[in-house]
Amino acid sequence: MKTIAILSLIASVGLLYVAFAPQETSFDREFKTFIATYGKNYGSTEEMSFRRLVFNANMQKAVELGKLNPLAKFGVTLFADQTEEEMAARMGAVDPGRSRANIEFHTDTSKTLDFLDWSGAMQPVQDQGSCGSCWAFSATAAFEGRHHIHMDDETEKYSEQEALDCSSSMYGCNGGWYEAVWDMVSKDEFCSLSSYKYTARKGSCQKTTCDKKALDTGYKFISKDEASMHDALKSGPISIAVDASTWSTYQGGILTRESCGTGMNHAVVIVAYNDEDNTWKVRNSWSPSWGEEGHIRLRYGENTCNLLYKPAYPTFD
Incomplete structure (x- = not known):
């Protein structure tokens, strides 16, 4: 079941990647450096392929963010192989929508x-x-x-x-x-x-x-x-x-x-x-x-x- 889920994610992310950068090869070289730098050890070839596609899509987004804002630098970080859903799991601010009335x-x-x-x-x-x-x-x-x-x-x-x-x-x-x-x-x-x-x-x-x-x-x-x-x-x-x-x-x-x-x-x-x-x-x-x-x-x-x-x-x- 896990392999099926990964493959379905590969397909969806792959479509995104093809739409963004169908001919890109420099990202693949960066991906190899990323693996070595952060000691990544993916458990299967399917996972490796999936993470490569996610990485490439994230790097293309980084390029676009850099165009929008040249005052900041975007690129490879420890999260470069993480999906939007995986990053969202780290963003746990949930406003309960209620506060005590006497707060100054x-x-x-x-x-x-x-x-x-x-x-x-x-x-x-x-x-x-x-x-x-x-x-x-x-x-x-x-x-x-x-x-x-x-x-x-x-x-x-x-x-x-x-x-x-x-x-x-x-x-x-x-x-x-x-x-x-x-x-x-x-x-x-x-x-x-x-x-x-x-x-x-x-x-x-x-x-x-x-x-x-x-x-x-x-x-x-x-x-x-x-x-x-x-x-x-x-x-x-x-x-x-x-x-x-x-x-x-x-x-x-x-x-x-x-x-x-x-x-x-x-x-x-x-x-x-x-x-x-x-x-x-x-x-x-x-x-x-x-x-x-x-x-x-x-x-x-x-x-x-x-x-x-x-x-x-x-x-x-």
Whole structure:
């Protein structure tokens, strides 16, 4: 059955590839280099053929994205052989569509756009794997950064797995939302990662046996304008939800609205604003080998990739 499913996918992707680049041969050479670089070991000739076609189609899309946006570079990444469906599984931002009515909004706006960078307050970029747990990684990273800044403590790595397992209103690897994590750890302390390891799959909640470390006092939303977001960034990193549909082949540079979607499917963290190139520096959870050491730059002032969807941050006052 698996072989039949793969062959049917080969047929559909193959049609797409033929439509895009019927005579292309340079992509095949890049595919061989990709296999060697990332240590790919496909289990069958059918799988190899399928991944080759997916790779070629993705590289053609990267070419088209580069034409739309010459400020960014698109090409071979660790996700170059992944289908759109497989990438969508990593984009697990699911807005529950309900929030507590008493949540405050950050409405102050920056008068000047000064350089801001909280990268030094953050733990290393993580890898969520194929689990749609971006929401847990976004919530945890924003918590870590702001707790370190506001509580003036040693940097601590908290447990995305706890967020995944114990946020009972969320859907585990099928998606969730950062608010649920901050709600949870306002009532019961966040566990350390060392005591509650990440497995990239949802399990039963084990927080009664882990090393509990820290609470928040809730969270705030941010008004849907980028000047307010810049003002909010003065006090620490910000969780955002974006449309990451075009990110799989991102290698570096500045993403503009021309090369971005306008939906919402992925949760990440703003950690900096650079006044020299007028960009947000955004931390992802697809490993440090993706993008610019695990980060991506989004053009400020354009609602690039729909970054204004619902920005928020945990509080510690």
